[in-house]
Structures are given as structure tokens and as C-alpha cells.
Amino acid sequence: MEPSLYPQARQANILVRSPLKLNHIEARIIALALGCIHSKSLELPQIRIPMKRIIPKAKSGPVYEQIDAACKTLMGKVVSIARTSSRGKMNIKNYGIISFMEIDEGTGYVTGNFAPEIKPFLLELASEYTTVEIETILTLKSAHAHRLYWVLTSWDDVGSWEVEIEKLREQMIGTEDTSYAIFYDFKRYVLEPAIKELQDIGWMIGWEPLKAGRKVSRIRFTIPRHVIAGNGQEPASIDITPQSRQKQKPSDQLPLGISAEMPTLHQRVIARLQKLQVSDSQIRTVLEHLGDDEAHFTKLLKSTHQLLVSHETKSKVFDNIGGTTVNHLKTEFAGLFAKL
DNA sequence: AGCCATGTACTACCGGTGCA
DNA sequence: TGCACCGGTAGTACATGGCT
Known part of the structure; x- marks a missing residue:
């Protein structure tokens, strides 16, 4: 097979x-x-x-x-x-x-x-x-962002993570590599670009240096939780697969065909809309309208990104984030105006 | 097509400056 | 004094374009 x-x-x-x-x-x-x-x-x-x-x-x-x-x-x-070991032996x-x-x-x-x-x-x-x-991980451009993505994801259920600089450096660039021994270089060439990449894909990681005296000894990350559709955690899975894909064999993980990037984009759209408190019936309507058009999925993800950031960081207070999102979608996708 | 020169981007480090 | 910060620079890899 x-x-x-x-x-x-x-x-x-x-x-x-x-x-x-x-x-x-x-x-x-x-x-x-x-x-x-x-x-x-x-x-x-x-x-x-x-x-x-x-x-x-x-x-x-x-x-x-x-x-x-x-x-x-x-x-x-x-x-x-x-x-x-329990006896303290390494x-x-x-x-x-x-x-x-x-x-x-x-x-x-x-x-x-x-x-x-x-x-x-x-x-x-x-x-x-x-x-x-x-x-998502394949959209990351640098190896440092890849490593940080994995490591921070492993802590996202906790929500924050404090780590010694040296330990973080080892996790990101290995133990045998002695480069970036100066904290500021590590920060400007490794840490900040990697965090910026993660933020660019919508994962709003926060971090602050913690000092011991004048020296930065640890870093505290604040890690917003990922939403990974279909892994049994939030959001709840709902069957809103576009009709053209409904004949796909059900499984815990949808197999990705060589050219098929759609299922994941599709899942990301569902997760995004659920995060923005759009109702299931409205999500179905949106998905039916978008069909299989990958460009539309991408457009939706991009155009709702700022809305999500504002909502999650509470930089803007929404009385009804779901309604705001739906109105936003109506302006972005003209054909949705009459349907939603 | 292959070679070479040039430009550009990136990595890694060094030394100076200012601050606590 | 020791640290973060900053700008500069050497080294390297890669991209591009011209020439043969």
C-alpha cells in the first residue's frame, strides 16, 4: 500500500x-x-x-x-x-x-x-x-523557528515556560555548537527572528528576559494555546467537509495526498472560525461558499488574522466577535453577503 | 552549457559605548 | 566592573548576468 x-x-x-x-x-x-x-x-x-x-x-x-x-x-x-534516577544518578x-x-x-x-x-x-x-x-511548520523559513515551534508547542498546554538561557540555546542549536555565546547575539540572530516568524504565522508568542543581577539568566515565554483540529481537543470536530471531499475515507488523521494541502487548510479555516466564535451553521455556509478554492482559504486566514490577534490579545474589545467576523467575511467575500 | 565576476544576503564575531 | 547593546566587518554561500 x-x-x-x-x-x-x-x-x-x-x-x-x-x-x-x-x-x-x-x-x-x-x-x-x-x-x-x-x-x-x-x-x-x-x-x-x-x-x-x-x-x-x-x-x-x-x-x-x-x-x-x-x-x-x-x-x-x-x-x-x-x-x-530516583537515587539521583544521571x-x-x-x-x-x-x-x-x-x-x-x-x-x-x-x-x-x-x-x-x-x-x-x-x-x-x-x-x-x-x-x-x-x-504550518513547513511555512517556517528558518531552522531556529522550526526548533522553537516544536519546543514551545510542547509547553503550550501550560501557557508559559521559563528556561535558562543556556538550556534554550542547547535546545535550539545543539550542545556541540559554541556559537551565539553572547546573549545579545543569540537574541538578535536566533531568538527574535524565530519568534517573529512564529508571530507572522499568527502564533502570538510573548517573551521577557529575566535577570540574575545584571545578567539575563532566564527567559519566560508566554505561549498562547494552539488549536489543532481533529486531535480530540478543542475545537470540537464538526462535519463540514466540502462535498467534493466527503467521499474521503474517515480516519483520525486525514491522509495528505502529495498535492493535497487542502485538508489542513480546511481544518485551519474551521479552527479559525471557531476561535472567532462563528456558529457551526455559519461555518458550514462559509465552507460551502469557499468550495475547494485554496486561494479563498488562504485569503480567509489572512484577512481574519488581525481580528483574531485583536480578540486574543484583548487589544480591542468586541461585544460580539462572532458577528464582527461574519460582517468582515461579508465584505471580504461578496457572495457571502446574502447567505450569512 | 559551462565558467567567471560581481552583487547580495546571511552568519558569526569583535570592539566600542553606555548603564547599573 | 560586568553586562546589554550597537555598529562594523570578515567570511561564506548563493543568485545573477555576461562572456566564451
Whole structure:
């Protein structure tokens, strides 16, 4: 059977929070590889990723060589997971992530296997795990933003996170890398650009430096909760799949076809409208009107972004945010005026 | 098509300044 | 005095365009 790419990727929090340095391409490969795993799967599946999903726009550069180099590096990547026993003794286990990778320029696919030892951190995750939307993470342009996205998502159920500078630096750029030893450089070249990227996609992360004397020793993040549709958490799932997709086989995760970015965009639109307190019947009407037009989904997400930010940060008080949203949609999508 | 020169963007570091 | 902050700069990678 043809392996699928699912819209969400999961891994255990302990793995997410382990120090790991990845470049941008490696981070994309890992996210897409995790997307090959179904949430209910009992065995690690084969990794099978279209090369065009790793580097979507064929730049003039050598795509094949870039992916090849990233695959080779990934096979050598080790995550160190440190645990302290009840007797206070430290135990460090080093795990490889990927055991095999193959790039076939003919089929245009990268295939491979996860290292078997990593299985407990990727499968049968009952608790203490992090789920991200692959489409969202693939929009991030820098490797630092990828890492921060994973790490902060692992804390978003708590709402805030305080971390020592050195620990954060290790989580974002690894333990062996000695660069960005100066806090201000770490801040201006790593932290601030990464946070800005997350804010640009609508996740309004806040952060403040905490000083010990004059030195910034820790950082406190305030982390608005993600809404990931279909993972059993809010928002409640409602069946408002456009008719053209209703024949799709139901499952916990909708398989993402190679070209099918729609299900996730579709889910994001539902989540967005639910956040803005639009009623289910109105959401159905909107979705029926939008049909399968990806440009319309994107337009809706972009045009309601500021509304959501104002609402969530309470920078503007809305008597009826749902009504405001509906009125906004009527002006953005002329055809909705008579329907809503 | 392949090579080369040039421009641009990014990374990483250094040294000076001002503040507590 | 030690720190954050800031501007400058060297090194590197990549993109672009002209030439053969």
C-alpha cells in the first residue's frame, strides 16, 4: 500500500526538548518523516517523502545534492536523553533518529527508515507528547523557528515556560555548537527572528528576559494555546467537509495526498472560525461558499488574522466577535453577503 | 552549457559605548 | 566592573548576468 503523509506530526515531549541542531532542510525532512506515522500505528512505517515537498520551489541550486547532504547528516544525528534516577544518578541515552535513507531522483522520492530504538518516542504516545501541524511548520523559513515551534508547542498546554538561557540555546542549536555565546547575539540572530516568524504565522508568542543581577539568566515565554483540529481537543470536530471531499475515507488523521494541502487548510479555516466564535451553521455556509478554492482559504486566514490577534490579545474589545467576523467575511467575500 | 565576476544576503564575531 | 547593546566587518554561500 502506498504510504501516506498525514497532516500532523507527533513526538514525545522528552524528544522534542532534547538538544538537537538541524538546518532548515533537515528540519523539513524530520517534520515530513514524522508525518508518515499514523497516530494509531503500532509499527514505525517506511519514510516516503516527495522531494518537491522538502524543497518546494526548484531553485537554481542543486536540489538533489542538498537533500542528499541533509539525509547523510540526519543519519548521523543523535539525540541525548538524560534522565535522573530516583537515587539521583544521571543516566544518558543516545539515540539515532534515522537508520537509512535513499534518494531516488527517478521517482522523485526520499525513502528511509526510522532507527528502531526511537520507536517509544514516536509511537503509542499516551501522554506527554507534542503534536504540530505539518503544513504550518513547513511555512517556517528558518531552522531556529522550526526548533522553537516544536519546543514551545510542547509547553503550550501550560501557557508559559521559563528556561535558562543556556538550556534554550542547547535546545535550539545543539550542545556541540559554541556559537551565539553572547546573549545579545543569540537574541538578535536566533531568538527574535524565530519568534517573529512564529508571530507572522499568527502564533502570538510573548517573551521577557529575566535577570540574575545584571545578567539575563532566564527567559519566560508566554505561549498562547494552539488549536489543532481533529486531535480530540478543542475545537470540537464538526462535519463540514466540502462535498467534493466527503467521499474521503474517515480516519483520525486525514491522509495528505502529495498535492493535497487542502485538508489542513480546511481544518485551519474551521479552527479559525471557531476561535472567532462563528456558529457551526455559519461555518458550514462559509465552507460551502469557499468550495475547494485554496486561494479563498488562504485569503480567509489572512484577512481574519488581525481580528483574531485583536480578540486574543484583548487589544480591542468586541461585544460580539462572532458577528464582527461574519460582517468582515461579508465584505471580504461578496457572495457571502446574502447567505450569512 | 559551462565558467567567471560581481552583487547580495546571511552568519558569526569583535570592539566600542553606555548603564547599573 | 560586568553586562546589554550597537555598529562594523570578515567570511561564506548563493543568485545573477555576461562572456566564451
